[in-house]
Amino acid sequence: MAQRWAAKLAGLDGFLLVTPEYNHGTSAVLKNALDYAYKEFVRKPVAFVGYGGVGGARAVEHLRLVAAELQMVSVRNAVHITGGDFLGLWQQGKSFDDFPHLAQAAAGMLDELAWWAKALKIARENAA
């Protein structure tokens, strides 16, 4: 199982992690998934989508520290889905169109992630 997970990661040039927030950290399941590989993450970019009372902001910042130890580049822009966004979607009949800041944040984040994915892929190939 761990070997299949590592093999899957090895073929990827960048990562987008979606995290909840549990006691101001990320989920144990996501941390465990990160802990089960290492070299497959090194010198690759990672971006984050967080959700929770304050948009999973504390969990995302926690993950940035983990990413540093995995020698990843964590991109600055992130998407934070707050409790207010969530309640609107869940209970007030709103759609993602009612929260343009999320699409705007996602566009900036994905642009940055794509830039780093291309740049680091070239750098990894040239450094090999």
Ligand SMILES: Cc1cc2nc3c(=O)[nH]c(=O)nc-3n(C[C@H](O)[C@H](O)[C@H](O)COP(=O)(O)O)c2cc1C
């Ligand atoms: C033990 C526990 C701790 C939690 N801590 C936080 C927290 O620090 N910040 C937050 O925004 N939500 C917190 N929550 C709420 C979770 O983010 C919420 O339950 C969410 O649905 C979890 O995502 P998941 O169901 O996709 O795992 C906590 C929930 C539990 C059960």
